[in-house]
Amino acid sequence: MSAQELNAATVESAEQAGGAAPATPKRRGNRLRIALGVIVICQLMVIIDGTVVNVALAKIQEDLDFSASGLAWVQSAYSLAFGGLLLLGGRAGDMFGRLRLFIGGLALFTLASLAAGLAPSAGALIAARAAQGVGGAFAAPASLALLATTFKDGTERQRALGVFSMIAGLGLTLGLILGGLLSTASWRWVFVINVPFGIGVIALARPFLQDTPRHPARFDVAGAAVSTAGTASLVYGFTRAAADGWSDGLAVAMLAVGIVLLLGFLAIEANVSQPIMPLRLFGERSRAGAYINMLFMSGAMGGLFFFLSLFIQRVLDLSPLQTGLAFVPMAAVQFGGARTAPKLVARFGPKAVTIAGTLAAMVSAIWLTRLDGTSTYPGGLVGPLILLGLGVGLAFMPLNMVILAGLPPRDTGSASGLLQCLQQVGLAVGIAVLTTVYSTSLRDSAHHPNPALSPQEQLHHNLGEGIADSFVVLVAFLAVALTVAALVFTRRPRPAPAVAVSASPQSTRSDS
Incomplete structure (x- = not known):
């Protein structure tokens, strides 16, 4: 009997000795x-x-007297800290206990939300x-590591990963919708809404989540410091390039x-x-491919949401509330696609479902390159948004599954x-690259105005053309993701290893 199984048996015996009734299947x-x-x-709050805040930035700038350059730090401060410390956070959970890190991290996040x-x-x-x-x-x-250990049975874990992936995929879209709804009352609600949810999750975490075994080890201080500094420098460089352009010396220096x-x-x-x-973690072909795929998919999504929000507000002249509601069709289809993805993965395998989802997203991106200053919401956006929701809903779940499949418990946090x-x-890269294309297109349009257009029509034309040009980058990002899924992912699942994601002998591996 393994140490994990012995520990589980000891806990069960202690519960029975203490008079606790055996858990029924319903319970x-x-x-x-x-x-x-x-x-x-928790994952939804973080994503x-x-x-x-994207939809609420205008009100934040007005109330707190932000400069145009300073306003970007409302987003950048979060991205820098989050992106720079994720590797450290993942490994710390492996060593010091994931439940402890989960509760402590969420407590800090909740208090900081109140402060914001x-x-x-x-x-x-x-x-x-x-x-x-x-x-x-x-x-x-x-x-994510706690999910892998709380859900031991292979079928249960696959369903749970489906729900987790659905929420993770929906998070970016729901952020835009909630931002529009909450900022109509006050931008402060965008942050304060986290507080009751954070308190509730912290209260329920220890009674209902199964902690993972700790893996005491010598802490990789050099690796932690260099990875945090390197990731933060990269994210800062891309964020600054998005705001100030690629000619900015500090942006280029930070990227280098x-x-x-x-x-x-x-x-x-x-x-x-x-x-x-x-x-x-990169030793298995499919897992390495899934990481690359996730990088380019995230880059595409980051740029897309940023510029679609801009298009809806600046070209279609919709309010923040209307902008948020404009993404509802995408969210609805994305929800349905994510619910269907686990069944499709069970039947066709992760490779086929990932390819189908990425292909749908790429067709949507190609469609969006046809936007211009005369496009309407029903005629120009509804179709691509629905197709994009389907693609993202299908693609994210199998990627998460491939990355976590078959990992020993000591590596799930790092993974x-x-x-x-x-x-x-990926989000920072996507916004920065699309912004470069967008800015270049605007400069070209300004040098070649159409005298037949009024100033307002010319503005809409330039903005629409710039955003459509930037979406060509989306097509390129998604084409890379599609190629990786087609050429790198293996087709057939391999046999389950002796030690799977959790200690349960029922755990299965499906990383085709």
């Missing part, structure tokens, strides 16, 4: 549903905060956003520093006995931390 099912709710609400909602000045809001990112960086990797530090990080990880990011780190870097 066990209820506990698992509550556990899944705790995990996905939504990456986009929920009550912020009296621009500086206070930026500091609170950075603290939110720190809390999220420790809670988010632990949430980030690349050098991350190359140094890989060298460190290859030579230490207990790395913060074990390179064996999930790396996954979410790549998502954050």
Whole structure:
């Protein structure tokens, strides 16, 4: 009997000795549903905060007297802290206990959300956003690792991963919808809404989530420091490039520093006995491909949501509330696609479902390149949004499944931390690259005005053309993701290893 099985048996015997009734299937099912709710609400809070402020930025700027350049830090402070510390957060959970990191990280995130909602000045809001990112960086990797150990049975875990992936995929879209709804009352509600949910999740975490065994080890201090500095430099460089252009010297310098530090990080990880990011995570072909796929998918989604929000408000002249509601069709179809994805994966395998979802998203991106200043919401956006929702709903679940499949317990935190780190870097890269194309197109349009258009029509024309041109990058990103899924993912699932994601002998592996 393994140590994990012996521990589980000891806990069960202690419960029975203490007079606790054996868990019935119904009671066990209820506990698992509550556990899944705790995990996905935490993940939803962290993901939504990456986009929920987008629609509220204008009101924040007005109330707190932000400068145009300073306003970008409301988003950047969160992204820098979150993206820079995710690898550290993932590995810390493996070593010190994921439930402890989950509760502690979420507590910091909740307190920082309250501080952001009550912020009296621009500086206070930026500091609170950075603290939110720190809390999220420790809670988010632990949430996915706790899911893998709480749901032991292979079928249960696959269903739970389906729900988790659905929520993770919906988070960015729901952030835009909630941002529009909440900011109509006050932008402060965008942050304060996290507080009651955070308190509820913290209260339920310890009674319903099963903690994972700790894996005491020598902490990779050098790897932690260099990975955090390198990722933060890279995210900062891309974020600054998005705001100030690629000609900005500091943006280019930070990108160069980030690349050098991350190359140094890989060298460190290859030579230490207990790395913060074990390179064996890339040893399996499908998992390495899934990480690459997630990077490019996230890059496409980050740029798309940013510029679609801009198009809807600046070209279609819709209010923040209407902008949020404009994404409802996408969210509805995305929800349906994510609910269907586990059944499709069981029948056709992760490779086929990932290819189908990525292809649908790429067709949507091609469609969006046809936008212009005369496009309407029904005629120009509804169709692509529905197709995009279907694609994202189908693609994210099998990617999460492939990344977590067959990992030993000591590596699940690092694997999930790396996954979410790549998502954050992808979001920053996508926005920065699309912004460069968009700015170049605007400059070209300004040099060649159409005298037949009124100033307002010319503005709409230039904005629409610039956004449509930037969406060509989306097509390229998704084409890379599609190619990786087609050529790198293996077709057939391999036999389950002796030690799967959890200690349960029922765990299955499906990483085709």
